Amino acid sequence: MLVSEERAYRAVASRDTRFDGCFVTGVRSTGIYCRPSCPARTPKAGNVEFFPTAAAAQQAGYRSCRRCLPDAVPGSPEWDLRADLAGRAMRLVDDGTVDREGVSGLAARLGYSTRHLTRVLTAELGAGPLALARAHRAHTARLLIETTGLEFIEVAHAAGFASLRQFNDTVREVFATTPTALRDRATRRTAPAKLPTGTLRLRLPLRLPFDAAGTLNFLLAEAVPGVEWGSSTHYGRTLRLPHGTGTAELTPRRQHIAATLRLTDLRDLGSAVTRLRRLLDLDCDPVAVDEALGNDPALSGAVRRAPGIRFPGSVDGPETALRAVLSRGLPREAATRRTAALADELGEPVRGITENTRARLFPRPEAVAEHAARVLPRPSEGSAAVRALAERIAEDDIRVDAGRDDAELRSELRDIGGLDPATAEHVTARVLGEPDSLTPTDPVLLRGAARLGLAPERAELTRHARGWSPWRSYAAMHLRRIGAQQPHTGSEEPPDTEEGRE
Template sequence: MLDDDQRYRAVHSRDPRFDGVFYTAVRTTGIYCRPSCPAQTPRRENTRFFPTAAAAQEAGFRACKRCRPDLAPGSPEWNSRADVVGRAMRLIQDGAIDRTGVDGLAHDLGYSTRQLRRLLVSEVGAGPVALARSERAQTARVLTQTTDMPLTDIAFAAGFGSVRQFNETMRAVHGRSPTQMRTQGRSRPGGGVPGAITLRLPYREPIDLDAMLRFLGDRAVPGVESHDGRTYRRVLRLPGGPGTVELSAGPGGPYVLCELRLTDPADITTAVRRCRRMLDLDADPAAVAEALGEDPLLGGPVRRHRGLRSPGHPDPAELAVRAVLGQQVSVKAARTLAGRLAARFGRPLPEVPADGDGSDGGTEGRASLNRVFPSPETLAAADPTDLGLPVSRGRALVGLAEAIATGRVDLGPGTDREATERALAELYGIGPGTAGYIRMRGLGDPDVFLSGDLGVRAGLEALGAPGAPEEAAALAHRWSPWRSYATHLLRASLDDGESTGTTDTRSRG
């Protein structure tokens, strides 16, 4: 936990590693900035620090037009924290308040509205309404400056209750009206594509984005995902209907170029958050490297795999099903099984906004996306003996789908990860390895060690460490709270980068 003197030193050195971790406000100008802002460093007595942009906005500060603090990567703290504040922040960032309101958010977390507000104000400096307002303002800015949508449509797509509220919020947060923002700050990252929402997803350097996209591409389900060596594409299941996303390295960085096509533009906040989670863009690679790089066992892999991240998934239910499909088979076989399941039970992808001329833009990769991965409700109704799987695995898959569909297993961003892992492990055919993998990738937990994975075991033994699951798990305690990264480092340290099997799930889709 940083104190204010440490924060000020980070501001004085313009250290970009702290962008999104905290925000700096200047009393004399009424502006708040990211720590790396190139403007002249304010005097210490004129400086205030806030844990979130929403807290700075609540205190009456406006976003700096020079460093654009609303574009900073998110804080890694909210992804790693397992308490109610961390769970609440993940839900708010996923757009939960716009869907269920503050009362619904509090109910999902098992707290009263008053208790939740008190906790959030104490920990992050702003209540749930202010946090949601900050998310809406950021969404509205992106839509205003990167699309041709009418401003009235943007107001409601971003979650505002009225055009007046939209205008007042944008002036308060950004110091400009929506009309001024559109005329003065018009930009389309990477050139833009008519009919698409094109934006930049910032991250903290370093990142091995090629390895990340290759990892996802190696597991791409035909019809649902594709990867051409440069761009990763997939279908997204979103509250307002399906959409598609294209992700590639941003020219010049540090950002990922993201091109979204949505059935409902109001899903932009949710879509962006899920893409960030999939690529682990809110991670703090410096903190991970500092913690694991000094370890006598992992120091070498950390140096050789600079910028390695822990890939997540935009749809935890899909990931869970694919984890079961991948039990005791290769990555290639699991991909084939998932493709067959999608072709048989998945819904055809309806038309989503295409290029302005009505064409598909001539993009072969995008044209290959034609299915929405089957929902838990659909798979729960399937005959487990008629899935083209061993009967025991079919039972496990249908039982898992039923548990998710009925809410017995909660895979949402605000779930208690430990409780969810226990609930998964109680299901038929779901062992600790599968449950841990779902927790690591589906729920984005940075502190999961897959001690039973044969790739992890091989990596440990190649480094001269014991690979037996019990010994490996005991050894991994020293890598907390970054054991998910240790898992990926050990697997990446192998020549082929893949395990040949696991005790419980071999490929883990």
């Protein structure tokens, strides 16, 4: 776990919401596991045990608390902090890899045997890959039960269960109730709106504070028309998912993100939610980040102006990599035009699930490799690098996903002709959600450092940034924002509304 047992019990005694998702508490006398902030009476210290994951608590025979719903909390920030096998595996499990490819597929992606992977995950997380995937399926099933009117056989199929019986048994065991009772209770709280088939409205929980305005501004500043859209209050984009396609509309509220998803295949719900959480960095520990960076006098003012700053991640590794190479060395407007031309020419239209008639998926690597020379104007070293990267991805010579080892991915990207170390670092950090990445050659970042009174030289900034570890990615976000003259607007947060729940 991220914290010691003594500190964990203090968090439970004080009902500290900052630790929700970092661990769960099993109460021996009731057989229930809870989130740290559960409003129930605090159990005696000798009567509790702590688990790093809900799957570990379920493996030990505990069932989910009906009052605090411990599976409906922000995810653990530990997976982004950890570059080891357990952290990489957990990111792939959350993306549904076990449901799609089995434990053997997960092990193959990570480069280990099934036996070794199971041994490591059991030792580190208290549960093996099957138990972790089962907990993920149970969470997806609850979302569908409570937010849709799907028949339970359809819910079971979409959540990844092999049969209706397996679905019913898992729901009863994990939640100590039946699917019917779960739906009835949700209906009493909020009558679900009648939505078109494939449309879901969810609440994505997050840790406060959350710099909503700054995060939206960052995403919209580099948005590709058709692939992404939005305003000062919301952000939308198309999604290429394992079983189909979709769109997402995200609107920050006071304590959560209201998400409207439109999916061609409901089996992609779990993957879509996981990827959107990574895109907005919702599992970040903002209190720890702000405390660490705020202790530096040079950054303290920036932290006060933009508390809860996020380091946006990626919903699609190949897309992030290709866009980074397309934009390399170009002004923002020129980079957007170049990327938009590629998406408009080679992207697939998204029809039937959105009213946005211009919505398109970002092109597949195969299409970019074959047609980029025709679409991109004036072939150059940059165009050659885009084609080279697309060909490597299309031929599966390089995988760009959240399960990769950071050093290996960075090295493979650097080996591609025309890709500079800064681009390789940027892609690796965004795709893996690395919290401790900083590129001291970025001119906007250096300009921001100079405006804060820091030496705008690569060597000096690298030396000073050691004090920001392990949160250098967030410090870089502050510097880039100041360097681009885009300070936090300080606008009021939008009002909270009830639009479904996660």
